[in-house]
Amino acid sequence: MRAALLQLTSSDQPAENLLIVQKMIAEAVVGGAGFILTPEVTNCLSSSRSHQRSVLRHEADDPTLAALRKTAAAHRIWLSLGSLALKTRDADGRFANRQFLIGPEGDIVARYDKIHMFDVDVTAEETYRESDGYRPGTRAVVAQTSFAALGMTICYDLRFPYLHRSLAQAGADVLLAPAAFSHVTGAAHWHALLQARAIETGCYVLAPAQTGTHPATKGKSRRTYGHSLVVSPWGEVLTDAGTDVGIAYVDLDLEKVSQARRQVPALSHDREFDGP
DSSP, X not given: OEEEEEEBOOOSOHHHHHHHHHHHHHHHHHTTOSEEEOXXXXXXXXXXXXXXXXXXXXGGGOHHHHHHHHHHHHHTOEEEEEEEEEBOOOTTOOBEEEEEEEOTTSOEEEEEEOXXXXXXXXXXXXXXXXXXXXXXXXXXXXXXXXXXXXXXXXXXXXXXXXXXXHHHHTTOSEEEOOBOOBHHHHHHHHHHHHHHHHHHHTOEEEEOBXXXXXXXXXXXXXXXXXXXXXXXXXXOEEEEOTTSSEEEEEEOOTHHHHHHHHHOOGGGOOOOOOOO
């Protein structure tokens, strides 16, 4: 299977972002991709909760999701929407950061809500409280496709190895890690974390990313790291998209998963222990 990772600089305007994604999907299909992946918050990257409340929709009414389901069906592709920011019915008004796997018929094959919330103080000027606006998910997901089993994660989940190990032990061959990674933490940790997750699990890791400075009509603009990455099951970086908007391709070979796990069968070597 040829996979294509779309690297975007999403704005806070969902309709504008949708047009860009549809055009890039068409280009990726011409490039031979049968599995196309977008990054985290594909539809709207915004730091303004009031703006989000005005432009976001519930899943059933979201125009980006509806349009991209039709796009997947028209091209007969598998499509991973790294995540969409969506309204929920929660009493506290928090949003969902939700990943979708869309099948070649345009059907929703799987959903995953980001479990780990990015509540950090990277620097005095760069702080995040994702849990103020988004409610965390509670369920890990492995999605079955015609070409591989996919373990679904989003961005900050990358720092929690136990999630990825659980996905691999549940049958995942490929781990999805769509992100809108901070440019500060990305420069320090992005490559190392993605390689570690691949090495620990013997999985391919596909990490489509947001990049650059994101236009904001309201609130503070954000800057993300880019470097959409594909890591092999042996930990090799196969593709690095740099910092420009664009498409990165990789041909997936699941024999590489089996080979890595035969060489180092760590997934079967768990032991019970006491302490600390």
